Amino acid sequence: xxxxxxxxxxxxxxxxxxxxxxxxxxxxxxxxxxxxxxxxxxxxxxxxxxxxxxxxxxxxxxxxxxxxxxxxxxxxxxxxxxxxxxxxxxxxxxxxxxxxxxxxxxxxxxxxxxxxxxxxxxxxxxxxxxxxxxxxxxxxxxxxxxxxxxxxxxxxxxxxxxxxxxxxxxxxxxxxxxxxxxxxxxxxxxxxxxxxxxxxxxxxxxxxxxxxxxxxxxxxxxxxxxxxxxxxxxxxxxxxxxxxxxxxxxxxxxxxxxxxxxxxxxxxxxxxxxxxxxxxxxxxxxxxxxxxxxxxxxxxxxxxxxxxxxxxxxxxxxxxxxxxxxxxxxxxxxxxxxxxxxxxxxxxxxxxxxxxxxxxxxxxxxxxxxxxxxxxxxxxxxxxxxxxxxxxxxxxxxxxxxxxxxxxxxxxxxxxxxxxxxxxxxxxxxxxxxxxxxxxxxxxxxxxxxxxxxxxxxxxxxxxxxxxxxxxxxxxxxxxxxxxxxxxxxxxxxxxxxxxxxxxxxxxxxxxxxxxxxxxxxxxxxxxxxxxxxxxxxxxxxxxxxxxxxxxxxxxxxxxxxxxxxxxxxxxxxxxxxxxxxxxxxxxxxxxxxxxxxx
Numbered sequence: 001x002x003x004x005x006x007x008x009x010x011x012x013x014x015x016x017x018x019x020x021x022x023x024x025x026x027x028x029x030x031x032x033x034x035x036x037x038x039x040x041x042x043x044x045x046x047x048x049x050x051x052x053x054x055x056x057x058x059x060x061x062x063x064x065x066x067x068x069x070x071x072x073x074x075x076x077x078x079x080x081x082x083x084x085x086x087x088x089x090x091x092x093x094x095x096x097x098x099x100x101x102x103x104x105x106x107x108x109x110x111x112x113x114x115x116x117x118x119x120x121x122x123x124x125x126x127x128x129x130x131x132x133x134x135x136x137x138x139x140x141x142x143x144x145x146x147x148x149x150x151x152x153x154x155x156x157x158x159x160x161x162x163x164x165x166x167x168x169x170x171x172x173x174x175x176x177x178x179x180x181x182x183x184x185x186x187x188x189x190x191x192x193x194x195x196x197x198x199x200x201x202x203x204x205x206x207x208x209x210x211x212x213x214x215x216x217x218x219x220x221x222x223x224x225x226x227x228x229x230x231x232x233x234x235x236x237x238x239x240x241x242x243x244x245x246x247x248x249x250x251x252x253x254x255x256x257x258x259x260x261x262x263x264x265x266x267x268x269x270x271x272x273x274x275x276x277x278x279x280x281x282x283x284x285x286x287x288x289x290x291x292x293x294x295x296x297x298x299x300x301x302x303x304x305x306x307x308x309x310x311x312x313x314x315x316x317x318x319x320x321x322x323x324x325x326x327x328x329x330x331x332x333x334x335x336x337x338x339x340x341x342x343x344x345x346x347x348x349x350x351x352x353x354x355x356x357x358x359x360x361x362x363x364x365x366x367x368x369x370x371x372x373x374x375x376x377x378x379x380x381x382x383x384x385x386x387x388x389x390x391x392x393x394x395x396x397x398x399x400x401x402x403x404x405x406x407x408x409x410x411x412x413x414x415x416x417x418x419x420x421x422x423x424x425x426x427x428x429x430x431x432x433x434x435x436x437x438x439x440x441x442x443x444x445x446x447x448x449x450x451x452x453x454x455x456x457x458x459x460x461x462x463x464x465x466x467x468x469x470x471x472x473x474x475x476x477x478x479x480x481x482x483x484x485x486x487x488x489x490x491x492x493x494x495x496x497x498x499x500x501x502x503x504x505x506x507x508x509x510x511x512x513x514x515x516x517x518x519x520x521x522x523x524x525x526x527x528x529x530x531x532x533x534x535x536x537x538x539x540x541x542x543x544x545x546x547x548x549x550x551x552x553x554x555x556x557x558x559x560x561x562x563x564x565x566x567x568x569x570x571x572x573x574x575x576x577x578x579x580x581x582x583x584x585x586x587x588x589x590x591x592x593x594x595x596x597x598x599x
Contacts, residue, residue, distance in 0.1 A: 004034040006075040013081075015040040016058045021048035052157035052164030055140070059150065059157075067147050069140040073190050083186055084144060093149045093176035096121065096133055097186035099142035124181050133181065134173035135226055138217075140165045142187040145172055153421045162206050163213040166231075170217045171421050174224045207243055211235040211250065218258045223424070230258060233268055240269075240281070251285065252292030262289050307442075314444065319351050322444045329576050342551065342588035346575030349550060350444065352597045357549075358447040358570045364407040365456050371565055374544050379556075379565040384457040389436075390429035393455065401460040406432060408451040409440040415460060443574045461559050470528060472496075476566065477538060477556045482591040484547030486539050488512075491529045501525040504584070507539070515584035522579045533561040541565070551592045 007015060017035060019028065019042070028042070029035055035042050045057055055069065066088065070076065077100075087095050098121065117139070120132035137143065140157075149155070155171045158164045173179075214231040221227035232255070239247035251265060259265045266285050270278045313321035319336070326334040326347070339348045349355070361367045368380055384402055387393050393404075398416075405413040412435035414428055432455055440448040461474055471493035478490040486507065494501045503525040504515040511527045518524045532538060542554045545568065555566030577585065 001032050001034045002075045003070050003072055004032075004037070004040075006077075006080065007070075008081040009037055009039065010081070011039055013039060014062065014064050016061050017042050018054040018058050019044045020050065020054040020057075021046050049159050050161050050164060052159040055157045055164070055168075056159065062147055065147060067145045067150065068143075070187070071141070071189075074141065075188050075190075077185050077188055080186055083182070083184060087144065087180065087182065090180055092178045092180035093146045094172055095144040095180045095182060096137055097142045097144075097182050097184060099187040099189055100185055101189045101191060103191055121181055121183070125183060130179060131226060131228060134176070134179065135170060135221055135228075137173060138166045138169045138231075140169060141189065146176075149175060152419060154417070154419065155421055158213060160209050160213065162209045166213050166217050167220065170220055174221070174226055175421065202242075207235065207238060208246055211239065211246075215250075215254060215258060222258060227258075230268065232258060236265075236269060248288050248292070251288050252295075310442065314441065314446065318444065318446060322347050322351065325444060326576065329578075339594070340589050341582065341585035342580075342592065343573075343575050343577055343585060345589050345592040345594060346551065346571055347444075348594060349592075350446065350571065350575065353550075353595055354598055355447040355570070356450075359450040361552075361568045362408075362447055362570060363451045364405070364567055365454055366407075366451075367568055371545065376541055376544065376565065379541060379563055381461065381564050382459040384459065386457075387455045388453075390432050390455065393429070393457075395425055398457060399459075401462075402457050403460050404428065404432070404455065404457045406435045407454045407456055408448055409435055409438065411435075445571045445574060447570065461557055461564060464560050467559070470530075471501075473500075474557055474559075475529060477532065477558065479538065479542040479554045479556065480551075480588060481542050481546030481549075481554055482551050483549060483593065484543050485591075486542045486546070487588070487591055488515075491525070493525070493529060499523060502579070503527065503529055509535070512584075515581055515587075517579055517581055519579070532558045532563075534558050534563040537563050550594060551588075 004015070004017070007013065015037075017040060021044075022028075034040075041061060043057060043061065045054065047053060051071075058069075059067070066084070068084070083097075098118070117137055120136045123129050124133045149172065153171065153175050155168055155175070157168045158166075211232060214235050218227055218230045218232050236247060236250065236255075239250065251262070255265055259268070262285075266282060269285075270281060273281070310321060313324075323334055323336075334344055334347060336348065336351075339345045361370055365386060368383070371377065371380055384398055385393070395418075400418045402416050403413060404416055412432065414431065416428065417423060436453050436455070440451075463471075463474055467475065473493060473495035476492040476495075478492065480487045480490070488507070489505045491503045491505065492500050499521050501523050502516060504512040506512060509531040513524050513527075516522075516524050538556050538558075541556070541563065545554050545565075546552045549570070551570070553569045553572050555569070557564040557566055573579070580588075
């Protein structure tokens with residue numbers, strides 16, 4: 001508790017202590033009376049997400065004008081209170097101070113550890129050059145950060161095991177309008193046995209995580225025009241020494257984001273190195289370059305052949321294409337003559353029924369006309385614009401927050417926030433251009449082929465506080481319907497880039513976890529989604545929209561009790577869903593009444 005003891009008790013200082021799922025946290029209040037001091041919030045989490053996650057939790061609870069961060073093993077220097085108050089009215093967005101690195105059991109400075117930060121401070125004080133201190137002061141402590149900057153730019157820590165603070169520090173340094181440097185020690189950083197920062201890059205997976213973060217930081221600094229020296233360089237040199245397969249992967253596949261060419265990588269890594277190193281490294285890297293190029297050529301040739309083969313089968317023998325794909329996925333042959341479960345019947349409908357109306361309703365733009373025709377225009381999310389190319393988009397005329405996506409695919413949706421640090425028009429347009437070029441029929445869903453490709457922008461649906469307490473993302477209600485009869489509802493929430501939670505409900509809102517199969521991406525929830533206020537309206541709308549179709553999934557959202565239409569999907573999971581149990585797939589399949597087979 002040395003850290004808390006170094007912080008004065010004052011109503012002007014809000015102290016937030018975050019415990020990230022420690023095993024003995026229940027005893028902390030008894031063991032450490034400092035946690036019961038006034039103006040202190042002790043927050044316990046159960047995620048075990050690491051230092052980055054804990055710091056983000058603290059950010060959510062912070063209320064003051066300035067932010068200061070500290071690790072539990074460290075402490076503030078004497079006079080910290082008077083020092084921060086002397087600069088509390090500064091116009092700067094970030095105020096940098098000195099810090100000392102010392103062993104945890106003494107007050108003796110260990111010298112050169114982290115000396116690059118001291119050099120950045122010295123450079124600023126001697127020359128006034130701000131760039132080094134803005135970009136190289138890559139730790140969150142020993143500086144005061146204006147909370148308004150963090151909130152406005154939505155700056156957060158990376159939730160990774162190592163280097164979680166580097167990207168946060170780079171963003172703070174780059175986005176600060178004014179900075180100030182105070183040549184006084186305010187923070188004592190301790191180094192003790194077992195600390196993460198004592199010995200770099202020797203733990204399993206550590207080198208790759210740190211290199212990933214450094215690459216992201218370098219890419220960001222390049223975009224901001226503030227990258228003089230690439231931080232990834234030091235990690236690449238460590239890879240050469242400790243993990244050459246990892247170096248080969250970065251050299252051949254990752255570094256084009258920050259280096260213009262392979263030769264530029266070689267020159268940068270050789271700069272300042274010995275003749276002996278250069279004589280070995282240049283031939284080695286050239287060999288990697290040639291082997292990587294050969295692998296790329298072979299891989300590209302194989303992909304071109306497979307794409308042309310699959311395209312030929314889709315055009316002329318779609319049944320053969322689906323059968324081959326089915327056998328690869330499930331390990332047994334599809335039963336075309338006697339389809340039973342929902343997957344088999346979706347494939348049967350694709351091959352043997354008229355899917356022309358599917359094309360219109362799978363189009364995220366054209367389906368709006370269908371919803372209007374059914375008298376449900378009030379359920380549509382307000383539309384801001386429709387374009388055929390990214391060049392037509394006038395971002396200045398769009399609001400600060402909106403959703404933009406292609407109308408013919410899955411996965412192109414982008415939530416745009418112009419005040420976010422990640423807002424980048426060029427990157428948005430590049431992603432949309434890539435999605436526009438990519439067809440969505442390559443998996444056998446041929447009804448997507450006839451959709452005229454467009455870009456649409458819609459209102460961003462802002463969740464209420466009570467909804468945010470339930471889910472970190474908008475809750476998606478997916479209603480399975482069969483010829484106008486809703487059957488069951490799948491809720492999806494807490495979506496991230498890599499995972500989501502889902503739950504299965506019947507029409508009485510009884511949960512059925514036995515219907516779902518968890519995996520690394522789809523996790524089974526804990527029955528926490530309450531029955532939506534607009535449930536009756538949702539079921540009525542689903543019935544109206546699905547009438548006349550043997551099967552379709554109709555998706556909805558609810559914001560503050562108001563219902564919004566999402567989309568209609570006829571080939572859920574490409575008609576090869578594995579997130580449902582065989583029993584549930586059979587239940588859904590029994591509800592599909594197949595039409596007469598088309599000739």
